[in-house]
Each structure stands twice: as structure tokens, then as C-alpha cells.
Amino acid sequence: MTPRDWSSLLPTLLDFERSPGRYRVVLREPRPLFEHIGSVMLLATGRPVEGLPVAPANGLELRRAARFFVRTVMLRPGADPFTLLGLNPDFEPARLREHYRLMIRLTHPDFEVAGECWPADAATRVNLAHDLLSSPEKRADHAGALHTGAPMRPRPLLPRPALARDNERAGWWSPRAKLALAGTGAVLMAVAFLLISPIGNEGNLTVHRALPVQGPESPDGGPVLPQRAPGTLEREALQP
Structure with missing residues (x-):
């Protein structure tokens, strides 16, 4: 860096901490900070920056402003x-390796500064970004998505078989599977109800033991023979 660059970078860094709303960061503003972001990261970690004329009294102030930018x-x-x-x-x-190490040192819980909080997922996001940019294939996919404006194709963090096993172990069911299971259960309950419930009085069969028919008795205690109509014996004798 030239002395002119330093004279622009340091005041801009302090001004951004005081009034961050003045800059459109999505357009990479303030530009001096984005153009020399490696030096800003070194300041945030408290490491010396080669050629940077910083007085000891301003060192803590610049470090705080640099960490605010990060x-x-x-x-x-x-x-x-x-x-x-x-x-x-x-x-x-x-x-990539240098910036990754600086960001991990800033965001890892083991290197936290008392009274200062980073986003809870900061270290995880740093690792994911490093994984993406380290792979030419993933980096090309990301660059293509930015160029076309299409969303990136999500990549599962776990292999598909592992995800399936975890879903089965957790009792996960799709809506269609739940509907089919509920229909099968309803049919089985209806069949069981028909098998065990009575079907009116017609379905109850009662077997009664037949009792012998007791006819009237004669005065001498013998059975009374049925009376025949006159002429019955003659007709029965004539029949072959």
C-alpha cells in the first residue's frame, strides 16, 4: 500500500463504525475497506500490518472498528x-487459506474476546464457505448461479442413505404414507367390527331339547287310543 492508501483506509474504517448506514455494503462500499479487506482482517485479529503507521494509542480503536466491519x-x-x-x-x-485462518481465529469460541459476541453460526458459516470455495466444481456452480440469478441446487450435508435411515429412525412419514396407513386401519377396524358384532335376532340360534308329548290316560292307567271315525277300520282293511 502507498501512504495515500493508508490515509484513506484508516479514517474510512473509523467512519464506518460511527455511521454504517451511510454506506451500501451490497455494492461493496466503502470501497477502500473492500479493496484492502485483508489488512482490515489483520487489524481485527490484532496482528501487525506491514507498513501501517498506527500509533499505539490508536491501535485498540482501529481493532474495534475492524472487528465491527467484519x-x-x-x-x-x-x-x-x-x-x-x-x-x-x-x-x-x-x-483463501490465509483469510480462512483469520476468520476462524476471529469467530471460533476459543478465541472470543470478553464483552464481544459474534453470530452464533459464524464459525459454521466460515467452514461452509471455505468448503465451497475450495472445490472448483462447487465454486463453478456458485458462480453460475450468481451469473444467471438462479438459486443454487442444494447439496445435502449427509448422503442420501444416511438421511433415509435417520428419517426412518425418527419415525418420519410422508403425507401420502400417513393417508394410506389411516385408510388401511379404518378398513381393518370395520372388518373386525362386523366379525364380532351380533346380526339381530335372526343370527342367534337356540337349540331346545324336544320333550315327549304326554297324551291323556285311561281310567285304568293306560294310554287312551285315539278315536277313529266309523268305517275307518273297514276302509283300511280293504286298502292293499
Whole structure:
């Protein structure tokens, strides 16, 4: 950096902390901070920046302002991986490794500064951005989506078989499966009801033991023979 660049960068960094609403960060403003974002990240971690004329009295102030820029701009919700790691699309692999280490040092819970909070998912987002930009295939997909304006195709964090096993283990069912299961249960309940319920009085069969028919008795205690009509014996004798 030239002395002129430093004279523009440091006042802009302090001004952004005081009045961040004046700058359209989606358009990469303030421009001096985006153009020298690597130096801003070094200031945020408290590491020395080569050639930076910083008085010891201003060191803590600049560090606080740099961390504010990282938290509100680079880690803002919806920031793309390039912005999150402070890289240009034509970055070099060495720059990716350097910026990734700086961001992990800033956002990892082991390096938290007392009284300062980073977003809860900051370290996770940094790792995901590094994973995407480290892969040429994923980086090309992301660049193509930005160029066409189409949403990126989501990539599962777990393989499909693992996701299926987890869903089955958790008792997950699709709406169609739930509907089919409910219909099968209703049919089974109806069949069971028909099998165990009585079908009116017609369905009840009662077997009674037949009792012998007791006829009238004669005065001498013997059975009384039925009376025949006159002429019955003659007709019965004549029948073959």
C-alpha cells in the first residue's frame, strides 16, 4: 500500500463504525475497506500490518472498528462466500487459506474476546464457505448461479442413505404414507367390527331339547287310543 492508501483506509474504517448506514455494503462500499479487506482482517485479529503507521494509542480503536466491519459486513445474514471470506472471484489458493485462518481465529469460541459476541453460526458459516470455495466444481456452480440469478441446487450435508435411515429412525412419514396407513386401519377396524358384532335376532340360534308329548290316560292307567271315525277300520282293511 502507498501512504495515500493508508490515509484513506484508516479514517474510512473509523467512519464506518460511527455511521454504517451511510454506506451500501451490497455494492461493496466503502470501497477502500473492500479493496484492502485483508489488512482490515489483520487489524481485527490484532496482528501487525506491514507498513501501517498506527500509533499505539490508536491501535485498540482501529481493532474495534475492524472487528465491527467484519461482524456487520462480512458476517451479515445472506453474505455470499466470497464476501464472507473477503475474497475476489479470481483469488489465489494461498489467499483463501490465509483469510480462512483469520476468520476462524476471529469467530471460533476459543478465541472470543470478553464483552464481544459474534453470530452464533459464524464459525459454521466460515467452514461452509471455505468448503465451497475450495472445490472448483462447487465454486463453478456458485458462480453460475450468481451469473444467471438462479438459486443454487442444494447439496445435502449427509448422503442420501444416511438421511433415509435417520428419517426412518425418527419415525418420519410422508403425507401420502400417513393417508394410506389411516385408510388401511379404518378398513381393518370395520372388518373386525362386523366379525364380532351380533346380526339381530335372526343370527342367534337356540337349540331346545324336544320333550315327549304326554297324551291323556285311561281310567285304568293306560294310554287312551285315539278315536277313529266309523268305517275307518273297514276302509283300511280293504286298502292293499
